[in-house]
Amino acid sequence: MQAAMLIAIDGPAASGKGTIASRLADAFHLPYLDTGLLYRAVGLRAGAAPEDAAAAVARRLDAADLADPALHTRAAGEIASRVAVYPGVRAALLDFQRRFAAQPGGAVLDGRDIGTVIAPDADAKLFVTARPEVRAERRWKQLAGQGEAVSLDEVLADIRRRDARDSGRASAPLVRAADAVLLDTSQMDISQSVEAARRIVEAARGRWETSRPG
Numbered sequence: 008m009q010a011a012m013l014i015a016i017d018g019p020a021a022s023g024k025g026t027i028a029s030r031l032a033d034a035f036h037l038p039y040l041d042t043g044l045l046y047r048a049v050g051l052r053a054g055a056a057p058e059d060a061a062a063a064v065a066r067r068l069d070a071a072d073l074a075d076p077a078l079h080t081r082a083a084g085e086i087a088s089r090v091a092v093y094p095g096v097r098a099a100l101l102d103f104q105r106r107f108a109a110q111p112g113g114a115v116l117d118g119r120d121i122g123t124v125i126a127p128d129a130d131a132k133l134f135v136t137a138r139p140e141v142r143a144e145r146r147w148k149q150l151a152g153q154g155e156a157v158s159l160d161e162v163l164a165d166i167r168r169r170d171a172r173d174s175g176r177a178s179a180p181l182v183r184a185a186d187a188v189l190l191d192t193s194q195m196d197i198s199q200s201v202e203a204a205r206r207i208v209e210a211a212r213g214r215w216e217t218s219r220p221g
């Protein structure tokens with residue numbers, strides 16, 4: 008039987024980390040949590056509320072809230088990154104994410120602070136990125152597929168603004184963990200990205216299986 012494995016995937020907006028994470032979860036038969044959905048759900052419900060009120064919304068969140076299709080809109084991404092700045096919101100979402108990561112069979116989580124804050128002891132850590140122009144094009148196609156009419160330039164501006172906010176915040180900023188493997192998917196399609204990620208995970212697994220007793 009395959010040993011339990013915890014995989015942490017971080018990276019900036021529209022880097023492809025969500026697709027990679029869900030494909031890895033399928034390949035390794037692990038449960039998957041897209042932690043961005045938590046922030047998107049809080050953002051949509053809290054709007055421009057102050058920190059205390061947004062944290063109260065975060066404490067009341069339940070699994071059904073994560074199935075709302077509105078979480079995948081452009082507006083939800085923007086409002087998510089605004090509430091994600093609040094330490095009170097992040098603290099309210101911490102336990103749920105840590106418990107998900109601690110499942111005995113292992114798990115895959117993706118977000119901004121998985122390898123640094125949520126699961127610093129993960130068995131495999133990836134930092135997935137791509138050039139902003141490439142990410143903007145991917146997100147633009149995704150939004151167009153959902154019926155959101157927006158220009159490529161607007162999506163690129165959204166991404167740059169969100170990257171700056173996520174990287175610049177004081178609480179759990181977007182940063183590559185020292186032991187995360189960098190995967191730049193600028194020149195890769197989905198299947199190449201997933202294959203590259205799978206190889207990184209296999210290599211990490213080879214390392215910890217030989218270093219752990221039993």
Ligand code: CDP
Binds near residue numbers: 043087118169173
């Ligand atoms: O899909 P995309 O990369 O555009 O965004 P997402 O992963 O759904 O995350 C939306 C926003 O939530 C991000 O811009 C972050 O501000 C915030 N977030 C975070 O702060 N920490 C996480 N672990 C996940 C998301």
